[in-house]
Structure formats: structure tokens, C-alpha cells
Amino acid sequence: MLGTSETMKPRAQSTRRKTRIQRENRERILEAALDVFSSYGFRGATVDQIAIAAGMSKPNLLYYFSGKEDMLQGLLDRLLDIWLAPLRKFDDRGEPLTEIRNYIKRKLDMARDYPRESRLFASEILQGAPHLKELLGAEIKQLIDSKVDVIQKWMDQGKLARCNPYHLLFSIWSTTQHYADFDAQLKVLLPAERYNDSRFEDAEQYLDLLFVQGLKPENSK
Amino acid sequence: MLGTSETMKPRAQSTRRKTRIQRENRERILEAALDVFSSYGFRGATVDQIAIAAGMSKPNLLYYFSGKEDMLQGLLDRLLDIWLAPLRKFDDRGEPLTEIRNYIKRKLDMARDYPRESRLFASEILQGAPHLKELLGAEIKQLIDSKVDVIQKWMDQGKLARCNPYHLLFSIWSTTQHYADFDAQLKVLLPAERYNDSRFEDAEQYLDLLFVQGLKPENSK
DNA sequence: GATAACATTTACCAATCGGTCAAAAATACA
DNA sequence: TGTATTTTTGACCGATTGGTAAATGTTATC
Numbered sequence: 001m002l003g004t005s006e007t008m009k010p011r012a013q014s015t016r017r018k019t020r021i022q023r024e025n026r027e028r029i030l031e032a033a034l035d036v037f038s039s040y041g042f043r044g045a046t047v048d049q050i051a052i053a054a055g056m057s058k059p060n061l062l063y064y065f066s067g068k069e070d071m072l073q074g075l076l077d078r079l080l081d082i083w084l085a086p087l088r089k090f091d092d093r094g095e096p097l098t099e100i101r102n103y104i105k106r107k108l109d110m111a112r113d114y115p116r117e118s119r120l121f122a123s124e125i126l127q128g129a130p131h132l133k134e135l136l137g138a139e140i141k142q143l144i145d146s147k148v149d150v151i152q153k154w155m156d157q158g159k160l161a162r163c164n165p166y167h168l169l170f171s172i173w174s175t176t177q178h179y180a181d182f183d184a185q186l187k188v189l190l191p192a193e194r195y196n197d198s199r200f201e202d203a204e205q206y207l208d209l210l211f212v213q214g215l216k217p218e219n220s221k
Numbered sequence: 222m223l224g225t226s227e228t229m230k231p232r233a234q235s236t237r238r239k240t241r242i243q244r245e246n247r248e249r250i251l252e253a254a255l256d257v258f259s260s261y262g263f264r265g266a267t268v269d270q271i272a273i274a275a276g277m278s279k280p281n282l283l284y285y286f287s288g289k290e291d292m293l294q295g296l297l298d299r300l301l302d303i304w305l306a307p308l309r310k311f312d313d314r315g316e317p318l319t320e321i322r323n324y325i326k327r328k329l330d331m332a333r334d335y336p337r338e339s340r341l342f343a344s345e346i347l348q349g350a351p352h353l354k355e356l357l358g359a360e361i362k363q364l365i366d367s368k369v370d371v372i373q374k375w376m377d378q379g380k381l382a383r384c385n386p387y388h389l390l391f392s393i394w395s396t397t398q399h400y401a402d403f404d405a406q407l408k409v410l411l412p413a414e415r416y417n418d419s420r421f422e423d424a425e426q427y428l429d430l431l432f433v434q435g436l437k438p439e440n441s442k
Numbered sequence: 443g444a445t446a447a448c449a450t451t452t453a454c455c456a457a458t459c460g461g462t463c464a465a466a467a468a469t470a471c472a
Numbered sequence: 473t474g475t476a477t478t479t480t481t482g483a484c485c486g487a488t489t490g491g492t493a494a495a496t497g498t499t500a501t502c
Contacts, residue, residue, distance in 0.1 A: 021449070021499085040348060043265025047490060060450055062491065122402075123347055126340055127261060129405040136409045144410050161434065166411055167427035174399035175392045181343075182395070184350040188357045189365050190387055206388035213382065214435025242469085242479070268460060281480050283461065 026064050029054045030078065033071045038116035041123045042072055042131070072131055076124070079117050080135055086110060087143060092150040096159045097212050100172070104207050107176035112200050118180035144169065161215045172211070179203055247285050250275045251299070254292045259337040262344045263293055263352070293352055297345070300338050301356055307331060308364060313371040317380045318433050321393070325428050328397035333421050339401035365390065382436045393432070400424055 018026075032054035036045045047068055051061040065071045086106035091099060111118055124132050144166075151165035179186065179200065187195055194202065239247075253274035257266045268289055272279040286292045307327035312320055332339055345353050365387075372386035400407065400421065408416055415423065 019448070019499095025449090040264050041262045041344070043261050044263070044348075046488080048488085057451065058490085059452085059492080063449070067490070119347055123262070123344065125403050125406050126344055126347070127265075129409070133405075133409060136406065141410055161430060163430050164423050164427045166415070167424055168431075170399060170403075170407070170424075171396045171428070171431060174395040174403070178391060178395035182346050182391075184354075185346045185357065186391070188350070188354065189362055194387070202385050203388055203391075206385045207392070209382060209384050210389075210392060210431065210435040212435075213437070214431040214433075216434070240470095240478075246479090267458080269458085278481060279460090280462080280482085284479070288460070 022064065025054075025056070026074075028056075029061055029064055029071065030075055033075055034116050034120060037072060037075065038119040038123070041127070042068070043127075069131070075120065076131060076135065079120070080139065082114065083110070083117060083121065084140065084143060087147060090147050090150070092153065096151075096154040097215065100211055100215065101208060104172055104176060104211060105204060107172060108179065108200055108204055108207070111176050111178075111180035115180035115183060118177050122177065122181045155217075158217050161217055163215070168215070175207055175210075176203075243285065246275075246277070247295075249277075250282055250285055250292065251296055254296055255337050255341060258293060258296065259340040259344070262348065263289070264348075290352070296341065297352060297356065300341070301360070303335065304331070304338060304342065305361065305364060308368060311368050311371070313374065317372075317375040318436065321432055321436065322429055325393055325397060325432060326425060328393060329400065329421055329425055329428070332397050332399075332401035336401035336404060339398050343398065343402045376438075379438050382438055384436070389436070396428055396431075397424075 029050065033045075033050050035053055036050045039045075040049075045068070047061065048058050050071065051058040054061060065074065086103060089106065090103050094102075121132075124130075129136060147169065148165040151160065151168060154160040155162050155165070186199060190199060250271065253276075254266075254271050256274055257271045260266075261270075266289070268282065269279050271292065272282040275282060286295065307324060310327065311324050315323075342353075345351075350357060368390065369386040372381065372389060375381040376383050376386070407420060411420060
């Protein structure tokens, strides 16, 4: 009973190397948490729900994560890189309109392949981004500002219509993420065959037209 | 104790005309509910929270509304008309690009003046629109389809670039509502003075450029 | 196969959830 | 004013919430 090592946190060890089971179960839990959080929002989700979705008991889940917040933070940290990847690829050496086109394509692919991630971000921001503000303000803000500079440079070189670069980025985010975040609406409003068979192709074709024609340099005032 | 009229629902009378106090308190409650629902989502909101926001006790609130769902449904019913007003004004007799421009302006005004309403809709749709599906499928779908026809007609007449009319509407919704729904993100990413002083003016100027230039008829393939 | 560390479960909290009830207080109306 | 109706309140309910304690079962390692 002499305090050799049992004074350490009984939770899944923070310093020591992680077990195979720990890696696997943390992964299963995060996957389940993504499902539940993106469906009901953080406050609407329950730990029991996530535990069931992960196929384990609640106390067992809480052996790996200290609580609801911990799971959300774990998710957001991991998701950030995936979610920012398309913007990171935004290259100032390319042809402006081609780069924008490619960026839209990549964002649409993200909306199609990672809709839950998109919805989780959306629901967090919708509620004031309480768990995201730090990440947004630091890492993301710098990335954005650097890309804004690139876009500004293109406009100064006459390769792109003069416009507000921030709002240009916002419009690409909103139009593309819309296909993940508002999917329930699309499903109701779009003709069934258009929704099932070609909504992402149609979206890409339309957005290509809108942005490429809309941002052509000769169109600037 | 003879059953003369006390077998009626003790809730706020459904058939009988409404009292002044009833009108006022129902209004206060819906206002508070809008605040809370739009901040935390339906499942994340609590009746106590709404009661406190409305300045009354929970049992008192439940004297006017039968429960959480009842408040949400009351809100959604009332909000629908406000929210669809800009689209209703979309006029097929006008100049296409001017109509689109005006529509964008009206939608931006909505995002600025009714951000909570926008967020409530967004959070409902994000979670699969469980309470909205009926309304979406019926009333809204018809309105959308009629406006899609108008846009199609304009394109057939060569007054508008050929593109998918559904996705055209989606892109207007997403870009404009973005300024209400993702406000927390804008606040972090936009330079402070740009956010505080001119985000909606900047948005309007940018979106005018994007849509008007992007949808000019000569630009169609 | 002993043993120490890891993993899981059962039983259980206190707090909060949506909602009810009956009685009291305020109001409207004669 | 008296009285019927409407409005408000405090006390309370069972269910669910996030989370814990302690005992039990399972693994890896020697």
C-alpha cells in the first residue's frame, strides 16, 4: 500500500505508452462519438448513446475518456487536420481560377465523404463555437490569412476579379459544406433521381460555372 | 362537482378566444424559446432555461404550451412565413439578374435582422429536420419548384447563364445564411474592424459580383 | 503458473430532465 | 361587492442525465 505508482490517475494512462486495446477502443469510441455528436449536437448527445454505439458499457467508455467534453475535444483535435487539408493544398504557384476550381472540387469531395465531420463543425459553430474558439483563433486564422494574401496577390496581378478575399473563401465554404450540412433539405427539395444519382456532380458543374465565370479578371470593375 | 365544463383540457383554451394575458405570455415564451433553441438546439435546450428566459416559472410556462415540442412547433409554424418572404417576392416579370440581386439583398437582410431564426432552421435541418419535414415537403417544395420554373424560363430565353436552377437557389441560400449561421466563425476570422463595421456591406458587394458576373448569359457554354 | 497491470462490469450516486398536481393568487365580470 | 374564471405557484414525480466506487475478469510478462 506504499505509494509506488497507484497515485497516478486511474484513467487511461496519459504518459505511458498506449496498449493495443487502448488504441482500438479509443478509436471505436471516437467513431461512435462522431456519429452521435453530429446527429444530435454536443448537448443533445448522451454518453449512454455513445457507449451503446461503440458497443460497450458507459463505465467502460469512461475508462478511456474522462467525460463528454473529453471526447468532443479529442474529436475536434483530430478532425481539424482532415478538414483543413483542402485549404492547405491551395497553391499560390498555380493558375488562380484552376486553383479555385480544384479547391471547390476538394471541398465537395469532403462534403460527400465526410458529412458527419462537416455537420459536427457546423453544429459547434452554430452554437457559438465554445469548444472551437481556441483552435479557430490560432491555427486556422493564420492559415486563412496566408491564403487571403495569396488571393490578394492574384488580384493585384490581374489574374482574378477584384473582390474581398475573405468573403470569397466564405462563399466557397458555405456553398460546398451546404451539401453535407443541409443534406436533409436537399433530399426533400431535389427531384428524387437528381438527389440520388447526381447531386454532387450537378453541384460541381454549377459551382464551376458560378465561380470561374464570376471571378474572371475581366469582370472586375 | 357535476361535470359542467371542468372536463375540458385545463391547458390554455384551444377553442375559446384568447385573453390579453394569454397572447402576451405566449409571445414572451416564443421569444424566449427562439433564443434558447437557436443557441443550444432543440435537444440541448431545457424547459427551465426557456422559462427563466421568459421570466416565469416552469409550471406557468407549461400552462401555455403543452411541452417542449409544442413550443418548437409553434415557433416553426410562425417562422416559416417570415423566412420564405424573400423567395415569395422573387418575381418572374423582373429583369433576371436584377431579381437575383434583389433576392440576395433580401436574404442578407434576413441573416442580419433575424439571425436566431436562421440558426434555428439550420440546427433543425442539421439534425435531419425531424420537425420540419412535413412543412418542407409540402409548402416549401411547391414554392421552390415554381421558382425553379421561372429561372428555367429565363435561361431558355437567354437572359441567364444556363445552369441548374436548384443548385442556383441552394448557393444563394448557403452564401447568405452563412452570415447568420456561422457568425461565430466570421467573428474570429475576419479582421475586427471589418467584422464590426462592414461585414454585411462587404458580403453584399462580393455576392453581387459573384452572382451577377457568374450568371451573365454570355457566360453560358 | 504466479503476479502485476490492464480492462470490464455491477451497482450506485446526486443532479437534472420533462412534466404533473392541487392549492393559492390574481383577474374579470355581475 | 361577490363569485366564477384565469393565472401563478410550490411541492413533487418518475425517468434520465453525467459520472463514480469497488469488485471482478482479462492480459501480458516473468
